[in-house]
Ligand SMILES: NC(=O)C1=CN([C@@H]2O[C@H](COP(=O)(O)OP(=O)(O)OC[C@H]3O[C@@H](n4cnc5c(N)ncnc54)[C@H](O)[C@@H]3O)[C@@H](O)[C@H]2O)[C@@H](O)CC1
C-alpha cells in the first residue's frame with residue numbers, strides 16, 4: 229500500500245530557483261502559534277521555514293515571544309496574535325498559513341483557529357500541526373473549500389482526531405478516516421506514514437530515535453510550510469520532499485550525535501537543499 233520515500237525517488241525533481249525571481253516568488257508564509265508558555269515551538273517552526281527557503285515569513289504570536297523571535301530570527305516579521313484585525317489581514321495576504329505549534333488549547337487559541345478557517349479562501353494552503361489538531365478534535369469547525377490542507381499529527385494527536393486508539397491505527401483504518409476528513413495526512417511516528425488526497429500513500433524509510441526530543445515536529449511543520457509555499461507546481465512532491473529531508477538530515481546528524489536538536493536540522497537545510505535540488 230505504501231510507496232517508500234527515498235532520496236533517489238525525490239532528488240533533482242524539485243525545480244531550481246529561476247534567475248528571474250524575487251522574495252515574493254518563493255511564497256508568503258504566515259505562521260500562527262506560540263502562546264506565552266510555548267514560544268519555542270513557533271520560533272523553531274519559523275526558523276525551519278526561513279532556512280527552508282520561504283520567501284517572506286511572518287509570525288503571529290504572543291507578544292511575550294517577540295523579542296526572542298527577533299533576536300533569533302531577524303529575517304522573520306512579527307505580529308501580535310491578539311490583534312484580530314491584523315491577523316485577518318495577514319491571513320488573507322498569505323499564500324500559506326501554518327497554524328498550531330505551541331498555540332495552546334484555551335478559548336483564545338480556539339477562536340484564532342476558527343477565525344482563520346473562516347478567513348481562508350480558495351487558492352491558499354493550510355498546514356495544521358500540534359495544538360491546532362487537538363483543538364479541531366475538541367471543537368470541530370467547517371474547513372475552507374478549495375484550500376488544500378495538510379495535517380501533521382503524532383499518534384496521540386491522530387487518536388484525538390480520528391478516534392482510533394494508537395494500537396488500532398492500522399493503514400486501512402487510517403486511510404478510511406483520512407478519506408472522510410479529506411486532508412493530506414502526515415502521521416508522525418517511527419516510519420512516518422503519508423496518506424494524500426489523491427489516494428497515494430508513502431512511508432518514510434529514514435529517521436532515528438535521536439529525533440525524539442521536543443520541537444522536532446514543530447521544525448517539520450515549518451519545513452512543510454516553506455516547501456509547499458515555494459514549490460507550488462507539484463504539491464505531493466513538495467510535501468514528500470519536506471518530510472523526507474527532515475528525517476534524512478536527522479539521520480545524517482545522528483551518525484555522530486546522541487540526540488539531534490531541531491534547530492540543527494534547520495541550520496543544515498540551505499546546504500542540503502542546494503545539494504539535493506542542484
Ligand atoms: N519548546 C516548545 O515550546 C515546545 C512546544 N511544544 C508544543 O506543545 C504543544 C503540545 O504538544 P505535545 O506533543 O507535547 O502534546 P500532546 O499532549 O499532544 O502529546 C504528547 C504525548 O503524546 C504521547 N505520544 C504517543 N505517541 C506519540 C508519538 N508518536 N509522538 C509524540 N508523542 C506521542 C507522548 O506520551 C507525549 O507525551 C504543541 O503545540 C507543541 O507544538 C512541543 O513541540 C515541545 C516543545
Ligand SMILES: Nc1ncnc2c1ncn2[C@@H]1O[C@H](COP(=O)(O)OP(=O)(O)O)[C@@H](O)[C@H]1O
Pocket residue numbers: 358381382416417418419420435436437438439440441442443444445446447448
Ligand atoms: N523514535 C523515532 N524514530 C523516528 N522518528 C521519530 C522518533 N521519535 C520522534 N520522531 C520524529 O520526530 C517528530 C516529532 O514530532 P512531534 O511529536 O510533533 O514533536 P514536537 O511537537 O515536540 O515538535 C516527528 O517527525 C517524528 O516522526
Ligand SMILES: [Mg+2]
Pocket residue numbers: 357358382445446
Ligand atoms: Mg508536535
